[in-house]
Amino acid sequence: MKRYGLLLLMFWVCLPVQAHPHSWISMKTKIVGSDGYITKLSMAWQMDPMTSAYALDGEDVSPAKIKKTLDALAYEAVSNMYQQHYLTQMLVGNKSIDFVKTSKGHYRLDGAKLTLMFDLTLQHPIPLSSSDIRLQVYEPTYYVDMEWQKASDVSLSEQLAKQCKTTLVQPHPTAKQISYAASIPIDVTGDPDLGNLFAQTIKLDCH
Template sequence: MLFSALPRAIARITIPCIAACGLLPLSFSASAHPHSWIDMTTEIQGNGQAITGFHMIWQFDLMTTAYLFDGEDMTPKHKQDTLNKLAKSILNNMLTTHYFTYFYHEKTPIKYKTGESPVLTTHGGKATFVFDLPLAKPYPLTQDPLKLLIFDPTYYVDMSWKNRSNIKLAPELAKQCQYEIVEPHPTPKQVAYASELPADADPDDTLGQLFTQSLVLTCQPTTQPQ
């Protein structure tokens, strides 16, 4: 569960509570299982020869932000120290869950290093978490499709790119690569299962992937001079 990575017990947020507070969007999410929502922007880093990593920008919803800062010292004198502490805590705790990031060449996972440079900010009642996720080594550009997915396996948290502008390519990659955001297509039976799960049900680690977007990246590598 994503928010086991946060210092506060986000599991206290339930669908009935969010709905009663008027914070539940009138959309598919109203009948499905997420407790919290993250709007993502992903910057794919690299050069004309390889992909080197990702720059992640995750904005939490209002309720999740409130629970994140619950009990924390956010007075002007201590606010920055609190934000720095929480940023490091979130990143460190996500290590065991692979930062909820899955990158594939066909069915082969592409490995990455430990996340770095965490920054947490707040504006307009929403917290934004930023960090870098470098690949273990530069991955050469290939004509084969590469697939990126970022999701909470339990689907307690809805993590999504709102539109194409939330995907950004490094300038050299933009000259050679194009991408497509593929929306999920769960079956009616899967949607019904997700909507009927109680808020306090045991996590189902197979659920998140059914409802997650995927980013498909294709590139045209240049031929290097001999």
């Protein structure tokens, strides 16, 4: 197995372009909570076909072995993302909330696309009475574009839906920042703060 590169989002895929990003993730996120607190995030991240093919290259995907293969790949992907805060920032004001360390997750193969599914439990549940609750998910170097394609890709658990609403805020990088990202060669990782400039934000308003 590819021990390096099983961090889901760090594949060096040889695409025929000379610009960031080089890989694309379509996300769905469910924000979970009860008893007046936000407690967990349930993630489903679908990779583009080329990145999915690279992830499975050389792996045993025969009918008899594919479940074992996907389980092993998911374990390593989620485990490795711990060092990057799972590429996820759950924020209250300027404070980022930590997640309980996990390696649990699973891959689903839908045609040519892999989807990684996993849960992140907050170490300290967020009271719904908190102000300025936000969620961002991004890869810091913008090697990978991570996107909720529509507002409904972010949902709330039943209890949270009674008290909260979400707003999807799109990023507004400048023309200069867009040009800079486009100028980074394919074999250069790039600026570790670049991803934040292109990151969407989910705002939660609760009462």
